[in-house]
Structures are given as C-alpha cells and as structure tokens.
Amino acid sequence: MSDGTARQMIPAAKPVIGEEERAAVDAVLACGQLAQGAQVAAFESEFSARLGGGRPTVAVSSGTSALHLGLLAAGIGPGDEVVVPSFTFAATANSVALAGATPVFADIEPDTFCLGAATIEPVLTQRTAAVMPVHLYGHPAGMAEIGALAGARGLAVFEDCAQAHAATLDGRLVGTFGTFGAFSLYPTKNMTSGEGGMVTAVDERVERTLRLLRNQGMLVQYENECVGFNTRMTDVHAAIGRVQLRKLAGWTATRQANAAFFDKHLAGVGVPTVRPGAVHVYHQYTVRVPEDRDGFATALRDEWQVGCGVYYPVPNHRLASFQVTADVPETEKAAAQVLSLPVHPSLSQGDLDRIVEAVNTVAKAGA
DSSP states (O other), X not given: OOOOOOOOOBOSOOOOOOHHHHHHHHHHHHHOOOBSSHHHHHHHHHHHHHHSTTOOEEEXXXXXXXXXXXXXXXXXXXXXXXXXXXXXXXXXXXXXXXXTOEEEEEOOOTXXXXXXXXXXXXXXXXXXXXXXXXXXXXXXXXXXXXXXXXXXHTOEEXXXXXXXXXXXXXXXXXXXXXXXXXXXXXXXXXXXXXXXXEEEESSHHHHHHHHHHHBTTBSSTTOBOSOOOBOOOBHHHHHHHHHHHHXXXXXXXXXXXXXXXXXXXXXXXXXXXXXXXXXXXXXXXXXXXXXXXXXXXXXXXXHHOBOOBOSOSXXXXXXXXXXXXXXXXXXXXXXXXXEEEOOOTTOOHHHHHHHHHHHHHHHHHTO
C-alpha cells in the first residue's frame, strides 16, 4: 500500500531528446535541404554499419512503411500467405494485407512471446510464401530453427525488428537473417528519429526496389520505373536519428542493467526469459500477472504512480480489421497476463526501487 506521499508518475516510456538532437535539427533547417538529402544518406550508411551488419539499408517514413515496402520488394502480393504472430502490434499484419497478401496467424512460444518453428509449422499451406517473425519486446525470435523450417519448405523469411534495435542471436544482429529486416524509429522505441523506419536488405536487387518504391518509382527525377509511394524520410528526421544512433549502445546497456535489477528483486510475477545465445535489448520489460492483470496495473498506477502498459490486450486475429479464427492458446493467455513495466534509460535508482516495492507489494496483496 502506498504511504500517501505525493509522487510524480514514473512514465512507462520516455523519449530522450537533448541538446545534440536540437542542434542537429537546427543545422538542417539552416542549410535548407530538408527532404531525403545528405543527412538521410549518412543515416542509412551509419545504421547499416552499426545495426544492419553492413547490409544495404534504406530509410523510410515509418516502421509500417518499412514492413510494407519490404514485403513488396520481396515480391509478396495477391495469392500469397505470410505467417505472422497474432500477438504483436497491428502493423505487422496490416503490412501483409496492404501488400495484397493474406496474414496467417500463428501462436507464440510462451517464454519469448515470439514465433517459433513449432508454432509456425501447423499453419503452413500450399499458399504460404513467407514467414515474418517479430522480435517482440526486444528479444530475438529463434531464427536458426525458423530459418531451417523455411529453407526446407522453400519459404522466404522476413523480420519485424521494430522493437529490437541491436538485439542479437548467437552473435548475429537481428535484421540480418531474412530477405529484409524492418525497424521502427517511433518516439517510444529504443532510439528515434521523431518518426521513421529503416529496412535492411539482403542484396542490391531488394535495395534498389525499396528505393524505387519509397520515391514514386524513380531513382532519377522524372524517370519513373514503376508505380511507387511517397514514404521518404526527411533530413530533419535523419539528423535526429544519427544523434540517437550514437547514443543507442549506452541506452541499451542501461536498459539491460535496469532489467537485471528487476530480475533480481521482483517477486510474485513472471519475469522475462532470455534464451541462451540471445541478447535482449528490453524495449519492454514484460512480466506475467497470472490473475487480474488489469487490477494489478490499476494499483500500480493509482497507488504507486508507476506507469505501465499492456502490449497487447487484443490479439490481431480478433481485431475488427481481421476477425479470423486462429488456434493460438498461448497468444490468448499472454494477452490476458502481460504487463510491461518502465525500463527506459531515464529511470533513477529511486524509480527502480519504487517500481520493485510497488510490484512486490501489489503482488503480495493479490492486487
């Protein structure tokens, strides 16, 4: 129970924007080149070197655009099925539908909240063209097993890396396993450009198609080679992203240290699993509350001023936009139990102590 002392709310997430980001934006505004110029090109190169394993990397306007254009560049379209988790943000399945294909929802593994080869195999059909695991909450999916299954079935592999900047599996960065890896740079992600996305491409052919699709189907002005979109990133956003990219390693280490503190001190909830060989970057620190998760969350917010979030209370297959039948018992269980606690790098030691005290007290009281 709270002691009644007035406290400031600890936010569930908090974008970190400092003087360096402001100075970078001012420099772009002063130079006058605002749209997909030198800053974007530099950001693509630096992102490739730090997070893309040296792969060709294309900047776009959002994480959803990254997924959408990645699917199109990989040749996905009408008649194709792409296996995705139902337990994820709607953009994953939306991008498949926007490409004209059909999202097929598979269940998750209970410990990582990600797709696994064993959960994918039951939903494969003759129309399956690809599988698209999500590295949810910052933990990499089991890409070795998924890749082996896909290879045996002749399927493409794509990666939704929206929450997993710098996560690795057996020393290999996420976004380097599949035909493409799609990253989000939304404000609450582990790094941001204000808004934006990045796509890491397996080869120059996919890269070239991505560059055509993001810019009205042209690489050279007025030489339109295909019907494309306007999903360009601005130099203003790229300038922010370049600064944030340089800070990401430090922020990630802080997230991991915060998570380790929680692992050691939390009681009464199911703390996150980290698989052998995986480096978790803790976009979210997600626990399981076996009973009355929503009451637990309310108590944290109202009695302890500890912000928290539920990602995701409604699985994609039950959204009004899809409404399909899916045999996903672990997904349904997770949707009823998960609760994400603050883990962001702005937390003080006092914040960490309060979060632990709050969770342990509420858990002991039974919410």
